[in-house]
Amino acid sequence: MEITTVGLNYLNNGYGLKSWLLTKDHKRIAILYLLSITGFFFLGGFFALLIRLELLTPAADMVQPDTYNKLFTMHGIVMVFFFLIPSIPATLGNFLLPIMVGAKDLAFPRINLLSWYIYVLGGAFTVVAAATGGVDTGWTFYAPYSTSASNSHVITAGLGIFITGFSSILTGLNFIVTTHRMRAPGLTWFRLPLFVWSMYATSLIMILGTPVIAITVLLVAVERGLHLGIFDPALGGDPILFQHLFWFYSHPAVYIMILPAMGVISEIVQAFTRKNIFGYAFVAFSSLAIAIVGFLVWGHHLFVAGQSTYAGLIFSILSFFVAIPSAVKVFNWTATIYKGAVSWDSPMLYAFGFIGLFTIGGLTGLFLATMGLDIHVHDTYFIIAHFHYVMVGGAIMGYLGGLHYWWPKITGRMYPEGWAKFAALTVFIGFNLTFFPQFIVGYLGMPRRYAMYAPEFQVYNVLSTAGATVLGAGYVIPMIYFIWSLKNAPLAGNDPWGARGLEWEIPSPPPTENFVVSPIVTEGTHQYAPSREVGIGH
Amino acid sequence: MATEGNIHARPIAIQPAPAGPYVHEAHHPWLQHHFDSMTQQAEASTLGMWVFLVTEIMFFGGLFMAYLVYRHASPSGFQEASHHLNIYWGTANTAILIISSLTMALAVRSAQTSQPRGTQVLFLFLTIVLGLAFLGIKAIEYTDKFKDRIVPGPNFHWEGTHAKAAEQFYSLYFAMTGLHALHMIIGVGIMSVILVMAWWRIFDEEYYTPVEVAGLYWHFVDIVWIFLFPLLYLIGRHYHAG
Numbered sequence: 112m113e114i115t116t117v118g119l120n121y122l123n124n125g126y127g128l129k130s131w132l133l134t135k136d137h138k139r140i141a142i143l144y145l146l147s148i149t150g151f152f153f154l155g156g157f158f159a160l161l162i163r164l165e166l167l168t169p170a171a172d173m174v175q176p177d178t179y180n181k182l183f184t185m186h187g188i189v190m191v192f193f194f195l196i197p198s199i200p201a202t203l204g205n206f207l208l209p210i211m212v213g214a215k216d217l218a219f220p221r222i223n224l225l226s227w228y229i230y231v232l233g234g235a236f237t238v239v240a241a242a243t244g245g246v247d248t249g250w251t252f253y254a255p256y257s258t259s260a261s262n263s264h265v266i267t268a269g270l271g272i273f274i275t276g277f278s279s280i281l282t283g284l285n286f287i288v289t290t291h292r293m294r295a296p297g298l299t300w301f302r303l304p305l306f307v308w309s310m311y312a313t314s315l316i317m318i319l320g321t322p323v324i325a326i327t328v329l330l331v332a333v334e335r336g337l338h339l340g341i342f343d344p345a346l347g348g349d350p351i352l353f354q355h356l357f358w359f360y361s362h363p364a365v366y367i368m369i370l371p372a373m374g375v376i377s378e379i380v381q382a383f384t385r386k387n388i389f390g391y392a393f394v395a396f397s398s399l400a401i402a403i404v405g406f407l408v409w410g411h412h413l414f415v416a417g418q419s420t421y422a423g424l425i426f427s428i429l430s431f432f433v434a435i436p437s438a439v440k441v442f443n444w445t446a447t448i449y450k451g452a453v454s455w456d457s458p459m460l461y462a463f464g465f466i467g468l469f470t471i472g473g474l475t476g477l478f479l480a481t482m483g484l485d486i487h488v489h490d491t492y493f494i495i496a497h498f499h500y501v502m503v504g505g506a507i508m509g510y511l512g513g514l515h516y517w518w519p520k521i522t523g524r525m526y527p528e529g530w531a532k533f534a535a536l537t538v539f540i541g542f543n544l545t546f547f548p549q550f551i552v553g554y555l556g557m558p559r560r561y562a563m564y565a566p567e568f569q570v571y572n573v574l575s576t577a578g579a580t581v582l583g584a585g586y587v588i589p590m591i592y593f594i595w596s597l598k599n600a601p602l603a604g605n606d607p608w609g610a611r612g613l614e615w616e617i618p619s620p621p622p623t624e625n626f627v628v629s630p631i632v633t634e635g636t637h638q639y640a641p642s643r644e645v646g647i648g649h
Numbered sequence: 650m651a652t653e654g655n656i657h658a659r660p661i662a663i664q665p666a667p668a669g670p671y672v673h674e675a676h677h678p679w680l681q682h683h684f685d686s687m688t689q690q691a692e693a694s695t696l697g698m699w700v701f702l703v704t705e706i707m708f709f710g711g712l713f714m715a716y717l718v719y720r721h722a723s724p725s726g727f728q729e730a731s732h733h734l735n736i737y738w739g740t741a742n743t744a745i746l747i748i749s750s751l752t753m754a755l756a757v758r759s760a761q762t763s764q765p766r767g768t769q770v771l772f773l774f775l776t777i778v779l780g781l782a783f784l785g786i787k788a789i790e791y792t793d794k795f796k797d798r799i800v801p802g803p804n805f806h807w808e809g810t811h812a813k814a815a816e817q818f819y820s821l822y823f824a825m826t827g828l829h830a831l832h833m834i835i836g837v838g839i840m841s842v843i844l845v846m847a848w849w850r851i852f853d854e855e856y857y858t859p860v861e862v863a864g865l866y867w868h869f870v871d872i873v874w875i876f877l878f879p880l881l882y883l884i885g886r887h888y889h890a891g
């Protein structure tokens with residue numbers, strides 16, 4: 112590491128506030144997103160902390176049940192809509208997608224900046240809703256409680272989600288057009304990095320699903336404000352229609368969270384085993400399969416809601432189908448690691464964590480897709496544990512792994528590897544301690560969304576709260592050393608990991624225009640072995 | 650951290666792009682710096698609009714879904730309610746939008762074939778006038794509904810057997826046509842900008858993407874109406890004697 116200087120790059124190309132707030136550079140917009148979603152992550156984490164503290168004892172002794180309802184609602188809204196959904200696409204995707212396809216920027220740089228401002232505006236609505244008293248409907252906004260009964264700030268929070276949806280739509284639109292139209296000469300679809308494939312599949316869900324949640328929360332706001340009979344049965348509406356429309360987006364939204372993390376893991380596994388991915392085309396197409404089949408399974412949220420048994424049966428079978436492409440990915444990552452030259456750097460630790468935790472999260476999803484079992488565990492802590500294994504154990508592990516893997520590219524500096532390994536381990540231990548007891552206590556029958564619980568469940572809740580504390584520490588440590596690294600860590604150079612791909616060919620941090628001369632691609636961009644390029648597309 | 654993995658040649662050659670057909674185009678004043686050619690820019694913009702229209706279909710789709718569910722739940726109520734819509738205004742508006750699609754297509758065509766400024770501006774102007782005529786008629790219809798007190802809400806008043814379903818029908822009527830009218834207003838705004846650009850002689854056969862993209866949007870909004878008109882005004886009309 113003899114590198115001591117960095118050239119002109121996107122970070123030192125202008126320092127004023129205006130050069131950031133009016134930037135059209137996808138890399139700077141990625142940084143803007145990174146800062147804002149980190150803020151929302153810690154806000155959502157703060158609500159989680161209060162939830163766990165309240166659940167330390169069986170009685171509702173720290174906060175009133177009404178306040179507790181608001182805490183889990185705000186935790187869900189902030190984490191789902193303002194952290195998880197934009198997390199990897201808007202930060203790592205924004206930063207890397209144009210570079211990975213060999214372009215100077217996304218197809219629509221101004222729309223990209225607009226999407227960040229829309230996100231901030233939607234976030235402002237949510238913060239106002241939280242600050243003025245919060246919402247108590249749960250992040251799911253089920254009607255008719257949300258439209259007629261609740262006295263909390265449903266309209267403000269709903270508008271926040273409505274507005275933020277458009278930032279997600281615009282990001283997806285930008286990614287799709289960029290992937291289709293901005294690829295460098297010679298960069299065929301089957302030479303694309305798998306991260307690009309997963310971003311493309313994610314973008315499809317964003318553009319097809321998000322408009323539906325937008326119109327749905329808008330209808331909730333209209334029904335609440337004008338007393339139109341759309342979802343409230345007392346006014347002639349149909350509450351099941353709300354659940355259908357809500358989950359038509361919100362189930363695929365889970366794949367908006369997990370697909371990008373899967374893309375990250377595909378990159379990390381290749382880089383830290385020094386092998387090409389096993390079955391490139393299968394992994395690429397499994398992303399599309401998840402995106403498509405993921406749109407056909409929403410009814411498994413309605414097994415006990417009054418949906419017909421026949422419809423439930425169909426949705427149950429379709430939900431099993433979505434496990435196939437997910438399993439394809441897990442098997443192919445495992446096959447890639449097999450006999451690979453594995454290096455145990457911190458991004459790879461997160462990748463290992465992801466593979467294990469996502470597998471547990473995915474398999475328990477099959478339990479829940481089984482109608483009979485779902486009736487037993489519906490609305491218990493079992494489902495809380497299940498989706499946290501996917502969203503936290505999966506999506507956030509992938510996000511942190513990706514952030515560590517590309518941090519040298521984004522900032523031009525390394526981070527303290529010892530601390531990073533320690534943090535990765537802390538996250539893994541804290542996560543399992545938090546959520547594994549919830550599987551057990553949920554199976555034993557503890558329902559979700561109550562401030563009080565039966566005393567015999569206390570031991571599991573104490574374990575869970577202890578785990579959450581460890582997990583919280585595991586999230587704070589990286590933030591400290593990442594900030595520290597900006598000034599103090601050694602410079603990274605173009606390719607500190609010996610990884611492959613267009614992003615590692617250019618300086619760290621990249622110059623504003625990414626490529627001083629346009630790249631021409633002659634073989635797969637992630638070739639760790641010379642002769643293993645897949646035959647499709649040639 | 651391993652750095653010795655580079656045992657074979659790098660797969661990606663970073664070299665100067667070939668000088669050729671793009672070089673001339675690269676100097677076009679409307680080419681943004683991150684595109685290589687005018688063709689690439691035009692293709693990206695049109696694909697972007699198509700993708701946006703897909704999101705619009707899904708956005709309206711939620712309302713169409715609600716319409717189907719409630720129409721299925723109370724078919725006779727919806728027929729009764731539908732009968733109070735003014736079919737003459739509805740038909741006139743359908744004709745107006747179809748004609749505006751023609752003038753829009755002619756506007757795109759005239760930009761594409763480098764027609765004189767007057768021709769380009771004329772077609773855009775006609776499109777805007779027709780759009781405003783549609784909105785004017787919609788305003789008349791809305792006013793009538795207010796006068797007849799068939800706007801959903803506390804003052805809703807219905808002289809028929811299916812008051813509840815009628816209120817639902819009019820909830821959907823205002824939500825769907827209101828959202829459509831909002832799109833028309835935005836469309837008229839976009840067309841006004843395009844008209845100014847045409848007045849500045851910006852469009853010719855080398856650069857007409859904004860007209861084309863705006864045209865795609867305009868046609869889409871027209872097509873939404875083509876679905877709204879039968880769903881709201883026509884279906885089941887001949888069954889109802891009242």
